[in-house]
Structure formats: structure tokens, C-alpha cells
Amino acid sequence: MTEPALVVRGLEAGYGKIQVLWGVDLEVAAGSFLAVIGANGAGKTTLLRALTGLIPVRRGEVHALGRPLRGLSAAQIVRGRVGHVPEGRQLFPLMTVRENLDAGADYLPAARPRAERNRALVYELFPRLREREGQIAGTLSGGERQMVAIGRALMSDPKLLLVDEPSLGLSPALASDVFTALGQIASEGVTVVLVEQNVQRSLQLADQAVVLEHGAVRQRGTGAELLADPAVRAAYLSL
Amino acid sequence: MKRRTVPWDLVLVALVAVAAWFVPEAMKALFGRASISYLSLVINALSLAVLALSWDMLARTGQLSLAHAAFYGLGAYTTALLLKHLAWPIWIGIPLGGVVAVGFAVLLGSLTLRLRAIYFAIATLAFAEVLKSLVHNLPTEFAGGNAGMNVAPLFRPQFVAGQMERWEVAFLRNEAYFYVYAGLLVATVLASIVLQRSRLRHAFIAIRTNEDVAGVMGVRPARVKLLAFAVSSLFVGMLGAVEAHRVGSVLPDQSFAVATTVLALVTPIFGGLYTTLGPIVGAIGLSSVQELLKRSLSEGYLIGYGLVLVLSILFMPRGVVGVIGRALRRRRTNAQRRAIAMAGGGAPDEGASEPGAPPEPPARPGGTA
Numbered sequence: 001m002t003e004p005a006l007v008v009r010g011l012e013a014g015y016g017k018i019q020v021l022w023g024v025d026l027e028v029a030a031g032s033f034l035a036v037i038g039a040n041g042a043g044k045t046t047l048l049r050a051l052t053g054l055i056p057v058r059r060g061e062v063h064a065l066g067r068p069l070r071g072l073s074a075a076q077i078v079r080g081r082v083g084h085v086p087e088g089r090q091l092f093p094l095m096t097v098r099e100n101l102d103a104g105a106d107y108l109p110a111a112r113p114r115a116e117r118n119r120a121l122v123y124e125l126f127p128r129l130r131e132r133e134g135q136i137a138g139t140l141s142g143g144e145r146q147m148v149a150i151g152r153a154l155m156s157d158p159k160l161l162l163v164d165e166p167s168l169g170l171s172p173a174l175a176s177d178v179f180t181a182l183g184q185i186a187s188e189g190v191t192v193v194l195v196e197q198n199v200q201r202s203l204q205l206a207d208q209a210v211v212l213e214h215g216a217v218r219q220r221g222t223g224a225e226l227l228a229d230p231a232v233r234a235a236y237l238s239l
Numbered sequence: 240m241k242r243r244t245v246p247w248d249l250v251l252v253a254l255v256a257v258a259a260w261f262v263p264e265a266m267k268a269l270f271g272r273a274s275i276s277y278l279s280l281v282i283n284a285l286s287l288a289v290l291a292l293s294w295d296m297l298a299r300t301g302q303l304s305l306a307h308a309a310f311y312g313l314g315a316y317t318t319a320l321l322l323k324h325l326a327w328p329i330w331i332g333i334p335l336g337g338v339v340a341v342g343f344a345v346l347l348g349s350l351t352l353r354l355r356a357i358y359f360a361i362a363t364l365a366f367a368e369v370l371k372s373l374v375h376n377l378p379t380e381f382a383g384g385n386a387g388m389n390v391a392p393l394f395r396p397q398f399v400a401g402q403m404e405r406w407e408v409a410f411l412r413n414e415a416y417f418y419v420y421a422g423l424l425v426a427t428v429l430a431s432i433v434l435q436r437s438r439l440r441h442a443f444i445a446i447r448t449n450e451d452v453a454g455v456m457g458v459r460p461a462r463v464k465l466l467a468f469a470v471s472s473l474f475v476g477m478l479g480a481v482e483a484h485r486v487g488s489v490l491p492d493q494s495f496a497v498a499t500t501v502l503a504l505v506t507p508i509f510g511g512l513y514t515t516l517g518p519i520v521g522a523i524g525l526s527s528v529q530e531l532l533k534r535s536l537s538e539g540y541l542i543g544y545g546l547v548l549v550l551s552i553l554f555m556p557r558g559v560v561g562v563i564g565r566a567l568r569r570r571r572t573n574a575q576r577r578a579i580a581m582a583g584g585g586a587p588d589e590g591a592s593e594p595g596a597p598p599e600p601p602a603r604p605g606g607t608a
């Protein structure tokens with residue numbers, strides 16, 4: 001049996017005096033797709049921020065790709081091939097698409113030699129970005145910006161990709177394109193952890209899924225199981 | 240795959256440096272005796288350009304340093320102390336002034352650069368003020384106390400009867416200083432260009448725009464900021480040392496004056512932040528404005544100077560270079576839009592929710608993406 005790509009045990013984290021996560025446990029098999037769903041304020045983004053070193057882990061253990069992450073900085077974690085697509089795209093608006101993408105590999109000595117290959121993969125995944133290569137990122141549409149944000153994370157040559165709310169502010173058609181691309185990334189063997197409010201679509205894509213409530217995992221199962229679960233359907237799909 | 244093969248910025252620096260070589264003689268030929276004071280004005284502008292450009296190099300990481308006067312003073316005192324206590328060659332004080340400033344910057348930076356925005360600014364201001372009072376209280380026999388120390392000039396041109404006129408001695412002195420300041424500015428400009436052409440440029444933008452995103456891209460913000468702080472303090476330390484020789488003395492209140500810090504940050508804001516050209520344009524612009532006002536208003540010129548600064552910050556928040564840059568960008572964006580429209584590749588589905596106008600760069604350090 002292969003080692004899981006991500007193991008989280010009893011993770012606690014928060015901001016200042018406010019604790020947000022209260023003992024989160026996760027195990028994500030290598031090459032699989034995990035969806036983390038939950039209401040606003042459930043701790044989804046905080047979970048990703050703790051996993052990528054943007055806020056400290058107060059208690060618990062995090063192992064990604066066989067390496068303990070606790071105490072490492074964001075820059076050290078991404079060097080261990082854990083990519084992060086942050087909430088709200090966070091592109092550099094005055095830089096071109098190409099520059100934004102390359103910035104994803106420029107500061108990672110291990111990813112730099114593979115930049116050319118990874119850029120080609122990103123353009124294959126999002127052909128529109130190849131056409132817009134020289135365009136200033138600030139002039140892109142929301143969907144294109146999200147493509148660049150995902151592309152920039154892929155330039156870091158990740159084996160584990162953490163994606164935060166990619167469908168936020170996108171029209172259903174564009175959100176669908178983004179989800180399709182994430183499915184393709186997972187099928188290439190990259191383990192994907194997706195935090196989303198678009199419950200239906202993310203559960204359809206996911207091999208495994210967890211429901212986060214008040215900073216702890218309340219329910220877990222395969223994507224299909226949770227999609228069929230009456231409680232999940234009532235709470236998150238209004239069905 | 241580099242698209243740009245001709246380094247135009249470097250070519251321009253080389254051309255300007257070559258042209259600068261002829262400036263003093265040209266001024267002498269044109270203005271005669273008056274060239275002495277004109278050359279002094281040019282030297283002041285060069286000095287301001289070094290001060291402003293070195294400050295901007297740290298500002299590019301989004302950190303607002305209020306310690307520039309401290310590094311300037313450290314450079315000045317280093318060369319003065321060396322001259323007073325050790326019989327080393329006079330020129331050694333200039334690079335050593337820079338090295339001492341770097342040493343203090345690394346020390347201060349490792350303690351404070353993790354602080355963000357205003358907290359870092361306050362910490363650096365406190366450092367500068369503490370250092371000033373420390374220098375005040377150094378033993379008089381060691382550093383001159385409140386009375387400071389005399390500093391020997393770098394050049395002592397001699398009057399040669401029959402070969403020159405009396406005023407030409409002062410001209411020769413200014414000419415020599417002009418080359419030192421011009422050399423220092425060229426070195427600062429080259430350092431700035433190297434930073435802007437390197438990978439660090441985007442790291443600076445990333446840290447300034449969003450430090451978290453910089454982190455997940457693999458940038459080590461603390462390290463990058465410390466490097467920028469060190470480079471920035473190197474040049475201002477050397478400038479402080481050179482100025483000490485030109486002025487002829489160091490004094491705690493003069494060498495560590497808060498006014499130096501204010502000039503260091505006002506000039507790039509006037510000219511345009513985060514660029515090599517902006518601080519230089521700012522230095523030339525502000526020196527000229529100051530001189531013109533001095534001549535036309537004499538006593539009350541500072542009021543006019545203040546008014547110009549306030550108006551320029553209100554109406555040109557991105558400085559002179561920013562105004563020009565915006566016009567050029569608008570042209571480029573319009574051209575791109577036309578190209579996209581002609582190719583039929585618009586984004587009509589989202590045009591309404593996310594208008595395509597390029598957002599302005601953050602006007603101040605620490606803006607968001």
C-alpha cells in the first residue's frame with residue numbers, strides 16, 4: 001500500500017486568541033481527490049492556511065508526502081512539492097500572464113529546470129492562457145485569473161495541490177471549466193485537496209470528501225456517499 | 240528564452256555616464272565663474288538621487304524605512320572617526336562607511352523586518368533616534384560629543400599663479416566632487432538595475448503585494464527584505480561618508496537629521512516609487528523646484544516647496560514617472576484589447592462582473608493585489 005499524500009492528526013489552529021480548528025483529522029491517499037466542504041466560517045480556508053504554513057499549527061501533526069510540516073514556513077513547505085492556490089486568485093495585476101506563471105517556479109530551485117515543461121502543461125490545460133501569454137493579468141476576466149492562479153501553483157511542480165474556493169465569483173459555466181481542469185490535474189497523479197462552497201460539483205469530482213463544521217470534521221465518506229446523504233443534501237444543497 | 244537582447248537600461252546608463260564626464264568643463268565654458276555654484280546645485284541633486292534611490296530599493300519590498308538618516312550618519316561618523324583616530328588613507332572611510340551601515344542594517348533588519356508596515360517604520364525611527372542620542376553621548380575625546388568632529392576634504396586643489404584664476408580653485412574642487420557623486424550614483428543605479436533585472440524584482444513585487452502569496456510561491460520574505468535593506472544602507476552609508484568630507488564636519492544633529500529621512504522618502508514619492516528612474520527624476524525635479532522657489536521667493540520659499548509637495552502627492556500619487564507610465568500602459572492595454580477584439584477572443588460572459596480595466600498599482604507600500 002502506498003503512503004498517504006497527506007496525514008493530519010488532531011490539527012488545531014487559529015488567529016490570535018480565536019481558535020478556529022479543533023482537532024481536524026484527515027488522511028488523503030496519494031493521487032486521490034479530497035473535497036472539503038462546509039459553511040462559511042467552518043474553518044476551510046484556515047485548514048489550508050495551516051497546512052501551507054501561513055498560520056502556525058498550535059497542536060497536532062501534519063505530514064505531507066511523508067514529511068512533517070509542523071513548524072515549517074510557507075516557502076519551505078512549497079519546496080516539498082505542496083502547491084497552494086490561495087483564495088481570491090491573488091495574482092500580480094501589473095505583471096503579464098507569463099510572468100505570473102513563471103513566478104510560480106522562479107523561487108524554487110527544484111521546479112526551475114521543469115518550468116518549460118510545466119508551462120506547456122498549463123497551456124495544454126488552459127489553452128486560453130497561451131493566447132493571453134503577454135497580457136497584463138489585471139485585464140483578464142475572473143475565470144482566466146483563476147486559471148492563472150491554478151497555473152502558477154502547477155509551476156511549482158506539486159505532488160499535492162491545495163485549492164481554495166476556485167469557483168468564487170465565477171459564472172457556472174466558467175466554474176465548471178475550472179472544476180474540469182482540477183479533475184484533469186488529479187488524473188495526472190497529483191493529489192488534490194479542494195476547499196469549496198460549490199458542494200454539488202466538488203462532491204461529484206471527489207474520491208473522498210469531508211464536511212467541516214465549527215472547525216472539526218463532522219462527516220466523511222466518498223464524494224458519492226456524501227452527495228447521497230440526506231443531511232448533507234439538506235444542509236448544503238437545500239434539497 | 241529571453242526576448243530582450245539589448246539591455247537598453249544599461250546602454251542608457253553608459254551613455255549618460257559618458258556625457259556626464261564632460262559636464263563640468265561644459266559648464267565652465269558656458270558659465271565661467273558661475274559654474275561653481277551651478278556645479279554645487281548639480282552635486283546636491285546627485286546626492287539627493289543616491290539618497291532617494293537607495294531608500295526606494297527597500298521600499299520595493301513594501302517596507303517603509305525611517306532609519307535612512309541613521310545609516311547616513313553611520314557612514315559620516317565612520318569616516319570621521321577613522322580620520323581622527325587612525326592614520327588610514329582618506330578614501331578608505333567611504334567604503335567602510337557603507338560596510339558599517341550594512342552591518343547595522345543587518346542587525347536592525349533581523350530584529351525588525353518581520354514586523355509589517357507601520358510597526359517596522361516605527362521601529363526604524365526609534366533606532367535612528369536612539370542612535371543619534373547615543374552619538375551625542377559618546378565621550379568627547381572619542382567622537383567630539385555635541386560639537387562633532389572636523390573631517391578633512393577629499394580634494395585640496397592648489398592655486399598655481401599664472402596658470403589659473405583664483406576662482407578656478409573652487410571650480411576644481413567642485414569638479415572633483417562632481418565625479419565622486421556621479422560615480423556613486425552610477426553605482427547605485429547599476430545596483431538598482433541589477434535588482435530590477437533579476438528574479439528578485441518579482442519577489443519584491445510579491446512581498447509588497449501579498450506576503451502570504453510570496454511565501455506560497457517559495458519566496459523567503461525575511462531573507463529578501465534583509466538583502467534589500469543591506470543594499471539600500473550600503474549606498475546611503477557611502478553617501479554619508481562622502482558628504483562628511485564635502486561639508487567638512489560631522490555633528491550628531493546634522494548627520495543624523497530626521498530631515499535626511501524625510502527627503503529620502505519624499506523624493507521617490509514625488510518622482511515615482513519602485514523604479515530606478517523615479518527617484519532620480521524626483522531628485523532632479525525637487526532640487527530644481529527648490530532652487531527656483533529660493534530665487535523667486537527667498538525667505539518664504541519653504542512654504543512654496545511644501546505646497547508643491549502636497550499638491551504633487553494629491554494629484555500624482557504615483558509620481559512623475561507613474562503619470563507617464565500610466566499613459567503608456569493605457570496605450571498598451573488599448574492595443575491589446577483591439578488585438579483581442581480583432582481575434583474575436585473576448586470574454587463576454589464575464590465582462591460585466593469583472594471590468595477589464597487594469598487596476599492601478601498600490602499607491603503605497605503594502606497595498607493588496
